[in-house]
Amino acid sequence: MFLRGISINACPVNNLFEAMLFVCWGLVVACLALGISSRLRFIAAFASPLLFAMGVFALMPALDTVPTGAPQFSGWLVSIHAAMILLAYGAFGMAAVSAIMFLTQDHNLKLKKLSAVLSVMPPIQRLERVSSGLVVAGFVMLTLGLLAGAGLPRPEGLSYFADVKVKWSALLWFAYCAVILCRWRFDLAGRHFAYAVAGVFTFLLLTFWGTNLLSSLHNP
């Protein structure tokens, strides 16, 4: 990623392969940062299958396309836009991993299984706090990324809000905004919060590729 970034003199997020790798990198950085606390280190075990699946997906043929001609957009604002949004996806991914860990442990505790007491997972209260913190961090990065995108020069003949990816990003922004507002104002917590975080990220994972392909702005 570093060498590619040097060669194109920009953040290496110009195609789906690079974008996926950048998200994986973001997730690994988050895992390593959270792993400073020994009781959160186990989060990496849950993140590994997600990282593996994303890595395999990134290796699919035709994802690493070589851009033809000069890029439509260039400059630091594009790098900020792409990097912020992909790091936000990484934060949302880690929040979803924490939420799934929460749901697993909550299920074991509710059913009074011995595994709930023998588990090496962090306590559910900590998982909920981590998940909540990562959603807020991801939301801030997503907002900054979208604002950076809005500041880019408009291509002739194309309307931003007619683009599928822009509409999808706005929908994602509203979804996470709703999760944060519900938690803040309406005590969305525990299982319901975890389902919401995991659900929105599942939507993100399942629709990310499709909307990218349909977008004339992001997949010219």
Add this chain to the structure above:
Amino acid sequence: MIVALGLSHHSSPVELRERFAFAESRIPEALQILRRSGNIEEAVILSTCNRVEIYAVAGDSDASRGFSTVREFLSEFHKHEAPHGPEFYTLTEPDSLRHLFRVAAGLDSMVMGETEILGQLKQAYQVALENGHTGARLNRAFQRAFQAAKQIRTETKIQRGCVSVASAAVGLAEHIFNSLADQEVLVIGAGDTSEKTARALLSRGARGVVVANRTGERSEALAATLGGRAIPFENWELEMERLDIVISSTSSPGYVLDRARLEPILKRRHGRALLLIDIAVPRDIDPSINLLDSVYLYNVDDLQGIADDSLRQRREEIERCEAIISDRLQGLLVAHSLREGGLFFQDAPTRA
């Protein structure tokens, strides 16, 4: 020859064990008296609430002389005749060494697999070592026993889980709350098990205890014992809005807490997790409460079930622990016989 003799919770009641217990400060003096007899070359005294044991190196030819020396020493030191029955066990090699290894690993403990005994054994060995009462034989045996205990702790599940109702409650609390240091415990009703559970939570770092009981004096007494505070029984609902761990053990014939009563409290708690431990029989808390989000309800059977499952799992591990001990013991005995024959100066290797 290494011999082991003494009394433990398996062989004798506490009334007998306490007569032969050694005060920590008197152990160096006791070791000196024991070795002064001339029949004991090396010795370690282990004295805990569950066992009084002496590990000693007696003359190789006659272990019985070593046993009688130690027996006389015990009778004289404690001014009480040492028993001759099965309550006072005497072991010779290799049983004495196997016993030492089992004690170090917690396999001979009242709570199987507990780790406190290893610390106590290390302390007993250290006292003997520092006062010059151990030599090559006991040093090697104790070092091997500590290594075996470490291997057992890392390679088996003998120390995992919670084997009592109180420890199961602590285990649950530790898997729910970020830190027990932030938690105060509300005790409704003042029973014996609720006291033990509250005490276990306090020992693991809980910040304090609030006691609500219908009888004010009992409430005050329990609060004083646990270093907490007593509140009028009617105020427990108010406290539940603030506190996250509740132990209930009233003698009420019906439910003290049901969904209709809890749901308004939960709204005021803003989604914080709540651990309810219902130790009362008949039960104090409506079991359907467990269906509510962020509420974890355990009754005494649930906690006992967790403790029983843990104990079963520990028992299943015994075979693996015994295999490790046999392996380590074999290595020690082979090394010893080679050394006796003057063939090697290094310990014989053991299987990994």
